[in-house]
Amino acid sequence: MTVQLQLRQPAFRMTPQERLLRRLRRFGSLTAAEADLVLNCGPTENHRAGAELRRDGGAPPRPRILASGWACYQRVLSDGRRQIFAFILPGDLIGVFQQPNAVCLADATAVTALETLGASALHRALASDAGRYPGLASALNAMAAAEESMLLDQIVRLGRQTAYERLAHLLLELHGRLEAAGLADGPRFPMPLTQETLADALGLSIVHLNRVLQQLRRERVVELRGGAVTLLDPDYLASVSDHHPAGLDEHDRY
């Protein structure tokens, strides 16, 4: 159990920069100079829940790292229907992969209160200085590819999966991402999203989302209480939702 503490506790004590570094290193090794670039990101900025970090159609904000809290990308139809594309979790990057003169393709909105760090150095490492920091550029590109893959997962969920499958699949995705960031406690992870937010991500009504969640609870497959989810039967969830281990650690396969 001492071993477990040693393995686990450091993850909870990491600074946001260390968290990002941990994630990047899963995609390839970094030199000391590259790691320094990551560790020196800043300064911190605070946003309250509901704050708009960037607006669909607007100019891109300064590149940032999400240090704590959750956010999401979304668009809102003219009649008020909302679709969430993806959740942004601690250690995720905002606007780092974007051209500075481009236009934002979606809103980015704080789901909870959150902190961000400036990440202009990473943006430069990817754009102008890609030659100087090849390991970092490649790790960042792999991270972008993983994000893209999750967008495709989202399309499959919405287009071809039932409500039950969608929820199972999303919970597995969130668990996998939080685990990679050192924010999961075994099968348990924080869940700050309201059912309305989950419904808007999964293309469901609040009422139906709630019913599907009740079913997962009745079947003792998922527990959701006190702002935390526990995956009681991850294998079952993966098989019903056709979940694949995610592009988070593709390099492991080679």
Add this chain to the structure above:
Amino acid sequence: MTVQLQLRQPAFRMTPQERLLRRLRRFGSLTAAEADLVLNCGPTENHRAGAELRRDGGAPPRPRILASGWACYQRVLSDGRRQIFAFILPGDLIGVFQQPNAVCLADATAVTALETLGASALHRALASDAGRYPGLASALNAMAAAEESMLLDQIVRLGRQTAYERLAHLLLELHGRLEAAGLADGPRFPMPLTQETLADALGLSIVHLNRVLQQLRRERVVELRGGAVTLLDPDYLASVSDHHPAGLDEHDRY
């Protein structure tokens, strides 16, 4: 009418390279050297309908331009359900924005018989030689952003729109893209997709897709006959489907 001929006919006689050049110039001006890079793309490769251009999880193929015919990106679930993410139209690029050492995130499949051209020069212009060809690199990046925006449109369609809205929205998207490539004849454009393929793109069953299509026909809003679509009331289609002019020509707005 002579004027009309002069305006329109050239588009139908363009080589694939000229078609791509036309599209890229909508995103920013190119130097003569950059245009040459585009015009010298090749050689041609032929594929029959149904051919797999690349496989989900496999190594990325050589960068290519689609010269003629239609293709699509898709994933297939283990039980056979298929979800199409996007259609690839003439002038679109395949694998140009991808890291060479990455893994494909989806299958690319030929929907019709098609021709492709080698586009390694474009890939280099974006990766290693971005400094030498800034105009081209920026136009290519804008094209990638437009593709990304269409992926987000797809998510909104699947998550928050009815079958009727989805079909209307997709038809407008296809029309806009083909028009930008010089492949539309006013409100009319070729439609080589079967209803099954459309259904797999829109997350619907074949039967329901057919019913929604019948409705659009009865209402005299869309005509679909002989492998061609005519948008009889584009404004109505745009308003019911909440369609926005697309990221195809964002630079016009500034």
Add this chain to the structure above:
DNA sequence: CGAATGCTTGACTGCGGTCAAACGATGTGG
């Protein structure tokens, strides 16, 4: 001319949306 492929329609079912109400937790002002 038969077989395959794609389109169309009918009948029925069911997943998921809508409307409505009640409940619990949290917060706030009198």
Add this chain to the structure above:
DNA sequence: CCACATCGTTTGACCGCAGTCAAGCATTCG
């Protein structure tokens, strides 16, 4: 400290959009 408002969750009743099953029709092609 309680009255009350707000927000999120839960449940019931009902409905309708879209899926399934099945059959028939139209084209194309070998």
